Amino acid sequence: MIRLEKRPQPSKLWATMTPVLAVIATMIAGGIMFWMLGKDPFEAIRTIFWDPLFHETFGPYSRPQLLVKAAPLILIAIGLSLGFRAGIWNIGAEGQYIMGAICGAAVGLAFYPSESILLFPAMVLAGAIGGWAWAMIPGFLKVKFGTNEILVSLMLVYVAENLLASVSQGLLKNPDGMGFPGSRNFRDFPAAYNTDIIEGTGMHWGVAAAFIAVILAYILLTRHMLGFQVRLAGEAPRAARFAGVNPTRLVLFCLGTSGALAGLAGLFEVSGPSGQVTIDFNSGYGFTAIIVAFLGRLHPVGILLAGLLMALTYIGGELAQLMLGLPGAAIQMFQGMLMFFLLAMDMLTHYRLRLKRPVAAQ
Amino acid sequence: MDLGQINPILLLASLMVAATPILLAAIGEAVVEKSGVLNLGVEGMMITGAVVGFAIGVNTQTPALGFVAAAVAGAALSMLFGLLVLYLKSNQVATGLGLTLFGLGLSALIGKPYEGIKAPTMAKWDIPLLSDIPVLGPILFKHDPMVYVSLIIVAATWYVLTKTRAGLILRGVGENHDAAHALGYKVNRVRLIAIAFGGACAGLGGAYISLVRVPQWVEGMTAGAGWIALAIVVFASWRPWRVLLGAYLFGGITVLQLNLQAAGVALPVEVLAMSPYVVTILVLVGISFKGNHGAPGSLGRSFHATH
Numbered sequence: 001m002i003r004l005e006k007r008p009q010p011s012k013l014w015a016t017m018t019p020v021l022a023v024i025a026t027m028i029a030g031g032i033m034f035w036m037l038g039k040d041p042f043e044a045i046r047t048i049f050w051d052p053l054f055h056e057t058f059g060p061y062s063r064p065q066l067l068v069k070a071a072p073l074i075l076i077a078i079g080l081s082l083g084f085r086a087g088i089w090n091i092g093a094e095g096q097y098i099m100g101a102i103c104g105a106a107v108g109l110a111f112y113p114s115e116s117i118l119l120f121p122a123m124v125l126a127g128a129i130g131g132w133a134w135a136m137i138p139g140f141l142k143v144k145f146g147t148n149e150i151l152v153s154l155m156l157v158y159v160a161e162n163l164l165a166s167v168s169q170g171l172l173k174n175p176d177g178m179g180f181p182g183s184r185n186f187r188d189f190p191a192a193y194n195t196d197i198i199e200g201t202g203m204h205w206g207v208a209a210a211f212i213a214v215i216l217a218y219i220l221l222t223r224h225m226l227g228f229q230v231r232l233a234g235e236a237p238r239a240a241r242f243a244g245v246n247p248t249r250l251v252l253f254c255l256g257t258s259g260a261l262a263g264l265a266g267l268f269e270v271s272g273p274s275g276q277v278t279i280d281f282n283s284g285y286g287f288t289a290i291i292v293a294f295l296g297r298l299h300p301v302g303i304l305l306a307g308l309l310m311a312l313t314y315i316g317g318e319l320a321q322l323m324l325g326l327p328g329a330a331i332q333m334f335q336g337m338l339m340f341f342l343l344a345m346d347m348l349t350h351y352r353l354r355l356k357r358p359v360a361a362q
Numbered sequence: 363m364d365l366g367q368i369n370p371i372l373l374l375a376s377l378m379v380a381a382t383p384i385l386l387a388a389i390g391e392a393v394v395e396k397s398g399v400l401n402l403g404v405e406g407m408m409i410t411g412a413v414v415g416f417a418i419g420v421n422t423q424t425p426a427l428g429f430v431a432a433a434v435a436g437a438a439l440s441m442l443f444g445l446l447v448l449y450l451k452s453n454q455v456a457t458g459l460g461l462t463l464f465g466l467g468l469s470a471l472i473g474k475p476y477e478g479i480k481a482p483t484m485a486k487w488d489i490p491l492l493s494d495i496p497v498l499g500p501i502l503f504k505h506d507p508m509v510y511v512s513l514i515i516v517a518a519t520w521y522v523l524t525k526t527r528a529g530l531i532l533r534g535v536g537e538n539h540d541a542a543h544a545l546g547y548k549v550n551r552v553r554l555i556a557i558a559f560g561g562a563c564a565g566l567g568g569a570y571i572s573l574v575r576v577p578q579w580v581e582g583m584t585a586g587a588g589w590i591a592l593a594i595v596v597f598a599s600w601r602p603w604r605v606l607l608g609a610y611l612f613g614g615i616t617v618l619q620l621n622l623q624a625a626g627v628a629l630p631v632e633v634l635a636m637s638p639y640v641v642t643i644l645v646l647v648g649i650s651f652k653g654n655h656g657a658p659g660s661l662g663r664s665f666h667a668t669h
Contacts, residue, residue, distance in 0.1 A: 004451070004666070006666060091459060141643075141646075145647050145650045146650045147646050147647050147650040148596065148646060148650070150402070151592060151596070151643075154586070155589065155590075155593070155639040155640075156639070156643070157586075158636065158639040159636045162632040162633075162635050163632065165632050166630055166632035170630075287463060288463075291460070291463065294456055327471055328470075329467055329468075329470030329581075330471055331467075332466065332467030332470060333464065333467030333468050333471055336460060336463045336464030336466075336467045336468070339460035339463060339464070340442070340446065340457075340461075340464060343446055343450070343452040343453065343457050344445075344450050346453075347450040
């Protein structure tokens with residue numbers, strides 16, 4: 001019999017090893033799944049993880065896409081990780097992402113066809129505020145009434161989706177769109193377009209924001225009092241109370257920050273890669289970011305790497321769909337599997353495996 | 363707008379149909395939470411139940427077999443959760459979320475070939491005599507068997523939880539797992555059984571959506587029903603009869619807003635469509651305002667026996 005023994009301290013070695021092991025285990029299990037779907041598992045894995053980066057024809061197209069897809073995931077996951085560390089579960093990032101996009105795009109569209117250089121910064125600000133405000137709803141309800149933030153933030157995703165459907169066919173609809181749903185395309189509106197900072201690299205302003213968020217989160221968690229309080233509240237809630245950590249402030253800070261970052265991600269997406277507000281411009285980044293946050297061990301640098309890896313599965317998945325006819329849902333399942341393997345192997349961080357020796361009666 | 367089009371008898375009858383999926387999922391989750399485990403994967407188990415139930419139902423042309431398969435699929439998926447949470451000590455919130463994401467992917471994968479197919483029809487049970495009663499007959503006694511099955515499950519759950527020794531043990535494990543362990547009860551085994559029951563119920567609820575309520579397979583068709591079921595458990599303070607009340611209230615709102623849409627009320631469709639979610643939030647606020655009475659003491663905490 002194998003017995004679990006709790007470690008006095010979580011193992012640092014295993015904390016960094018488990019994501020790597022989880023990725024390997026997911027590749028093996030995913031390979032079996034692809035094989036069951038009638039595809040060559042080795043070819044499928046290579047198409048997903050290798051070809052987007054190094055294939056001579058696809059590589060040049062896919063590599064910029066990596067940053068485009070990773071940026072929103074990293075931005076959202078950085079915000080979520082703060083709350084998850086403190087035991088505050090914002091799982092409605094998808095809704096905050098949508099609201100950020102709507103608010104930011106609305107500011108841009110209101111000033112069409114302005115050419116002011118202040119327009120894009122104003123949109124960025126509006127996007128952050130939109131996401132922040134949407135996350136403040138569960139935040140306020142939690143601190144005021146003790147309402148469960150998990151359920152409220154999730155319910156608000158569906159509310160936001162309905163709002164998105166409404167504005168893309170009404171308020172923000174392109175007046176010159178000949179009746180088609182969807183807003184004006186930001187590609188034809190240079191002052192409001194989230195363009196590549198360096199042409200052809202996929203490095204738009206959202207990517208820059210994601211890198212800045214990683215750095216700021218790292219500084220916050222390692223060098224700042226508030227970051228220390230976030231960690232303390234998650235790891236030792238009782239000690240945090242004695243140390244005078246203000247739970248209300250912490251809830252509002254964690255939810256507000258994650259909402260603002262998700263809102264930013266939404267704005268950068270809608271004014272750049274997506275280009276217009278449409279009923280389905282959001283592609284579930286708010287939910288995938290939860291996996292990214294955990295895969296990155298809720299650590300800023302880890303999230304950066306996890307976001308890039310998850311973006312790779314998106315791009316590789318599209319490539320595999322195209323080249324091998326692999327169903328798109330297989331990738332979604334692949335990502336879900338990754339989360340499971342990670343959580344399962346996490347045990348090794350907190351527990352030691354011991355072979356059970358027969359013990360005398362106590 | 364013509365509110366006169368809304369037939370109150372049909373409205374109440376369809377309320378029961380609209381409430382049944384959430385009722386099934388919520389009663390299962392209530393048992394899971396009573397045992398001290400928070401499974402946020404209800405949505406994932408429901409959608410898996412929906413697709414498996416639909417696939418088996420279509421292939422065999424027997425809805426009953428579809429429901430059985432859905433319950434098995436829901437339970438099987440919940441065992442994955444149970445294994446991770448109980449034996450590998452993973453975080454319950456994160457694992458439940460993972461289960462939902464996994465279930466959404468799995469169901470989309472299985473469901474692809476079944477899009478656009480119609481489900482086999484399930485015969486209604488007109489209960490003799492009772493269904494002939496004016497007004498009450500069409501509301502209560504002219505439904506498909508699953509509506510009655512769901513009510514029987516609620517009654518049985520209430521009975522087992524409050525009147526039997528097994529229910530007492532389950533509640534004990536949920537209130538204080540250390541004390542239950544000290545008394546010699548197998549905490550993890552009890553919880554595993556509860557999780558399996560919750561998974562089977564969620565699977566049934568999902569299959570009810572794809573086989574009866576809609577009835578066809580659409581990707582992501584549960585549309586948050588699993589999350590609403592979780593909210594209803596909180597609303598019900600973990601009591602079976604109040605789960606029934608909550609689910610039917612919610613079913614009522616859903617049906618009413620659909621009827622208002624059809625009647626062409628001067629409100630935008632999106633406002634009506636978001637109303638169930640907004641109402642759920644308001645209800646949660648109302649409940650939390652009074653304080654969370656009846657939450658099991660060990661809810662969400664993982665159990666590790668040291669001796």
